[in-house]
Amino acid sequence: MEAPEEAKTINPDLLRVYGATSLKLQKGEIVFFEGNTARNYYQLVSGAVRMYNQSNDGKEFTQGIFFAGESFGEPPLFLNEPYPASAQACQDSILLKLSKTKFMGLLAEHPVNQMKMLQILSRRTYNKSLSAKNNSIYAPETRILRFLTQYKKDSAALCERLHIPFTRQEIANFTDLRVETVIRALSRLKEAGKVEIKDRKLYL
Numbered sequence: 001m002e003a004p005e006e007a008k009t010i011n012p013d014l015l016r017v018y019g020a021t022s023l024k025l026q027k028g029e030i031v032f033f034e035g036n037t038a039r040n041y042y043q044l045v046s047g048a049v050r051m052y053n054q055s056n057d058g059k060e061f062t063q064g065i066f067f068a069g070e071s072f073g074e075p076p077l078f079l080n081e082p083y084p085a086s087a088q089a090c091q092d093s094i095l096l097k098l099s100k101t102k103f104m105g106l107l108a109e110h111p112v113n114q115m116k117m118l119q120i121l122s123r124r125t126y127n128k129s130l131s132a133k134n135n136s137i138y139a140p141e142t143r144i145l146r147f148l149t150q151y152k153k154d155s156a157a158l159c160e161r162l163h164i165p166f167t168r169q170e171i172a173n174f175t176d177l178r179v180e181t182v183i184r185a186l187s188r189l190k191e192a193g194k195v196e197i198k199d200r201k202l203y204l
Contacts (some may be wrong), residue, residue, distance in 0.1 A: 008044060009069040010106070010113050012096055018106045021100040031073075031087035031095070038076035038083055041103040044068050047093025051085040051174065062173040064124070065090065067154050071120065077103065091165060140185040143175045145194055149203045164202040 012020075022045070025031065031042060031049060042049075049072055051063045063085045066072040076083050077100050098106070107114050138146070148171075152162050164171075166184070172179040186202065189195045196203040 009071065010116060012043070013041060014106065014110070015096050015098050018098060020096040023095040023097045024087040025093045025095065027089055027092050029089045029194045031089065032083055033082065034086045035082045038073065038081070039100050041071065041077060041098045042073055043071040043096045045094040045096060047089060047091040049087050050090045051087050053085050060173045062174060065151070065174065074117065074121065091167065091168065113174060140177055140181050141189055143177065144171060144182060144185050145189060147171065147175050148195070152204055161196070162204050164204055165197065
């Protein structure tokens with residue numbers, strides 16, 4: 001018996017059949033805050049969302065970034081726990097939003113999607129382990145380049161040259177670096193021909 005194909009998403013049409021509604025967000029809008037009760041399942045149709053924590057002194061640490069066709073914030077739905085991080089649109093985005101009750105009903109009536117959720121959450125745990133390793137043992141240039149390469153892969157960019165839509169501060173948040181370190185590291189990556197910077201815009 002072949003292993004089931006790994007899937008990033010639940011069929012959007014099926015979500016709509018169960019009552020999912022569309023939610024349009026502008027860049028910077030909050031989907032939910034850390035500590036909120038989890039009441040809905042969210043899946044991206046377009047754009048990108050980041051989940052992050054903020055310290056008392058205002059420093060942010062990005063836990064993950066999610067793209068079109070991906071869901072986010074599911075564990076609290078299964079655990080009946082509050083969200084451990086906030087979620088914010090980092091691009092203009094469209095989400096599908098389905099209530100927890102209806103989402104659980106969908107999974108109960110369509111067991112194949114239970115396997116999809118298991119794959120999604122397992123892949124996320126695996127990638128988080130790799131990210132923790134990346135941020136603990138590699139030099140800033142390597143950490144940044146790995147983040148940019150993963151972003152290009154996740155965004156399904158087929159072009160050879162991709163504009164990276166994040167600010168230096170956002171890249172610092174994603175890689176757990178100081179913004180000054182990111183600026184210096186990007187300059188070195190540019191000199192090495194690994195990235196391109198033109199009119200202050202970053203390309204990979």
